[in-house]
Amino acid sequence: MPEREAGQGAPNTQSNGIEVEGLVRQFKNGPKAVDGISLTVEPGEIYGFLGPNGAGKSTTVHMLTTLLPPTAGSARVAGLDVANQGAEVRKLIGAALQEAALDPNLTGREHMKLQTALHGLPREERVRRGDELIERVGLSSAADRRVGGYSGGMKRRLDLALALVHRPRVLFLDEPTTGLDPQSRASLWEEVTRLSTQDGVTVFLTTQYLEEADQLANRVGIIDAGKIAAEGTPSALKAEIGRPSVEVLPVDPERRGEAEQILLRFGTAVPAARDALSVRLNEGINELAAIVRSFDSAGIELASLGLNEPTLDDVFLAKTGRHLEGAGEADSAEMRLPEVEAAGSS
Amino acid sequence: MIPDRKYFSAGWAVAWRYLHNLYTKPAVFVPGLIFPLFFLAAFAGGLSAVGDTPKFDYYDFTAFQFCFILIQASALAGVFVGFSIAGDFEQGMGRRMMLATSRRSSILLGYAIGAALRLIVVWVIITGVSLLAGMEVRGSGYDLVGMYSLGLLANVVALLFSAGIAFRFRSLQAGPLMQMPVFIALFLAPVYVPQELLTGWIEPVAKVNPVTALLNGARSLMAGDPTGILLAYGIAFGMIALLALWALRGLRRAEVAG
Secondary structure (H helix, E strand, C coil): CCCCCCCCCCCCCCCCCEEEEEEEEECCCCCEEEEEEEEEECCCCEEEEECCCCCCHHHHHHHHCCCCCCCEEEEEECCEECCCCHHHHHHHEEEECCCCCCCCCCEHHHHHHHHHHHCCCCHHHHHHHHHHHHHHCCCHHHCCCEHHHCCHHHHHHHHHHHHCCCCCCEEEEECCCCCCCHHHHHHHHHHHHHHHHCCCCEEEEEECCHHHHHHHCCEEEEEECCEEEEEECHHHHHHHHCCCEEEEEECCHHHHHHHHHHHHCCEEECCCCCCCEEEEECCCHHHHHHHHHHHHHHCCCEEEEEEECCCHHHHHHHHHCCCCCCCCCCCHHHHECCCEECCCCC | CCCCHHHHHHHHHHHHHHHHHHHHCHHHHHHHHHHHHHHHHHHHHHCHHHHHCCCCCCCCHHHHHHHHHHHHHHHHHHHHHHHHHHHHHHHCHHHHHHHHCCCCHHHHHHHHHHHHHHHHHHHHHHHHHHHHCCCCCCCCHHHHHHHHHHHHHHHHHHHHHHHHHHHHHCCHHHHHHHHHHHHHHHHCCCCCCCHHHCCCCHHHHHHHCHHHHHHHHHHHHHCCCCCCHHHHHHHHHHHHHHHHHHHHHHHHHHHHHC
């Protein structure tokens, strides 16, 4: 998915952003779960809040959605102070939290009835709005079934629909795709993107999936141990930490030393997979052809040659000194370019 | 701030869900009904000989016990709502309601409406069973409205008390904390015999127990001879005022806890 401009096509961008300044939340006798974060989310933007478990993502969302008062600092959502104007804030925001809080005894349609009434929608609008959203999230055929029998993906989609009943200007999604299968995840991404681009809804999305932040977010904030470690567009963050790396695997293990000498002419060594060699390129992707030619002229046959663009995990590593938990398996496949088979063979 | 249409809409939504779950889950509804019926059978039936005790001057032992069952069932219906609140917070629905309502006291209002509507069904059943058991009613229509109103106030008192605990603990594990004090207060009132016949340690305890005023008031209304009604209503409204603060502060605690 190409990176999009914030609020592109947004019809409703009137003060529906988020401004956070020095926000702190300290639990009783505990450490600071959120430790003085500051960030700004532009109207109509999808802001990805990326971090490992326990980094402070959900606590931040709870403060911004008025579920939890900040210990210090300030936050304005849609132009309103979350600490002092909670009731007004709640009228303008929607939230789908980490645990989809659904009543297993109610059907999907009954949930919509409950939610529309809780938000005080006019009686004549409730059924229409509920049906419209149920259809939009693809739950029409299951709408009259009890939610206790829904799959995880169906529950998430219903939760999203419930968050939208009152047409919120700002939407908070706390790890919305955790535990979902790839198809459900893609469908939810599509809907979130549509909300931002077509409806102009500002989306604050927490995730521990690098791919999700990379694909969905206009900008990403990386949080670690309650502090913002980095912030920017995914491409800017990756560019900030540098150049791509090349990883090669010689066919003949005895020529590994020679291969290493060649590679080191083009960059600095970085950790590689077992038996492979990897360097961070000095000049960037333009050097790839020269590397292939060098191996060719030295007669070193390669089992594989791969070009690795920096990932958000690399950004996280560079900023925090450690990898993001769970990173790798979901992201490496998408982020790596296809390997060039036996580049040096001739 | 004056409650608006949205405030009452949210309250009705909470009440609707409470009643929906109550009447679609017999496992939740039936115990709340069996409880007063069991006490009615045990006290009015099994202990009917108590009515023959010298100086027991109430006109009908079944009616005498019915008034206690009415107050007890009403109060316990309020306590059961506390259980529902705690369960909702434990399962995350409490958070959904906190997020969706702009003014959160509408959540408490909704549970109170639900409890009152639930109570009507309980009243109809225990009244019907008592009448079938031969209960004699001497109070006029106005007296009976006054008597059931005392039941409703007992319900609100117990609801506010248990809601305060539920909002603070947000866990069903706090169930005994909601139930036990109400249960104890009910049984430290003149349950089996009129207050004048109580002796020993229970006599002074019953004298200061606020439930005693409610019970005496209800019995006098049932007998068509209203006495101590102002005291009963005064105590009930006083407790409601105090416990409303307790419940709303509990709600604030739930808000702060996230």
